[in-house]
Amino acid sequence: MKIIVFLGAPGSGKGTQAKSLADRLGFIHFSTGDMLREAIQRKEPVGVQANQYIVKGELVPDPVMIELIENALSPLNNTATVVLDGFPRTLPQAKALDSSAKTKVSIAVSFSVPQNVLVDRLTGRRICKQCGASYHTVFLPPKQDFICDKCQGPLFQRPDDNQSVVVNRLKVFESQNADLLKHYESTHRLVTVNGDRPVNVVQSDLDRLLG
Numbered sequence: 001m002k003i004i005v006f007l008g009a010p011g012s013g014k015g016t017q018a019k020s021l022a023d024r025l026g027f028i029h030f031s032t033g034d035m036l037r038e039a040i041q042r043k044e045p046v047g048v049q050a051n052q053y054i055v056k057g058e059l060v061p062d063p064v065m066i067e068l069i070e071n072a073l074s075p076l077n078n079t080a081t082v083v084l085d086g087f088p089r090t091l092p093q094a095k096a097l098d099s100s101a102k103t104k105v106s107i108a109v110s111f112s113v114p115q116n117v118l119v120d121r122l123t124g125r126r127i128c129k130q131c132g133a134s135y136h137t138v139f140l141p142p143k144q145d146f147i148c149d150k151c152q153g154p155l156f157q158r159p160d161d162n163q164s165v166v167v168n169r170l171k172v173f174e175s176q177n178a179d180l181l182k183h184y185e186s187t188h189r190l191v192t193v194n195g196d197r198p199v200n201v202v203q204s205d206l207d208r209l210l211g
């Protein structure tokens with residue numbers, strides 16, 4: 001199995017890029033944020049537990065997250081290439097992946113974006129309830145207010161994209177990120193991408209790196 005991890009602050013574009021890379025190159029994509037939101041919707045115990053942290057912009061405890069990702073990866077066969085988006089977020093999570101030959105990370109891509117850009121991106125973000133497509137009130141508005149261009153589903157704002165939770169999510173990210181970068185840099189697996197550019201420009205960089 002080949003594991004690629006996307007590191008970056010909330011709003012850095014790693015989710016958008018991970019989805020599109022996986023679609024184009026046939027990789028398997030796991031977003032731990034999406035997995036948790038689905039578990040919340042289905043009222044599964046892990047979702048109920050995680051939601052207490054998510055609404056405050058805090059991290060769900062490592063043992064919960066490590067079990068979630070191990071359960072997702074274990075059925076896959078060794079020929080799969082997997083993009084992880086939103087995992088690892090802490091050093092223990094990174095070490096858990098590396099602790100098994102099957103899930104050892106091949107490359108970590110870090111998306112770098114200035115803080116003020118992140119706040120604007122997150123607070124204006126709107127998501128389609130039906131297909132998950134992402135819009136922005138200013139940078140990428142839908143053709144019709146509150147309606148998805150792709151599937152006509154209703155758009156909503158994630159509860160944790162409001163200003164006060166966003167500020168905490170970015171603070172939490174800052175507190176964990178340096179350790180993660182060090183972990184991958186010291187083992188020569190880190191590449192950094194400037195995420196403060198148009199989606200298609202970042203995308204062609206990633207294709208060159210990972211295709």
Ligand code: AMP
Binds near residue numbers: 036060086
């Ligand atoms: P995201 O959609 O990636 O921004 O994740 C939304 C929220 O889910 C985060 O703010 C965390 O509360 C939680 N979460 C997602 N992935 C992780 C992880 N790897 N470790 C801890 N919490 C996570």
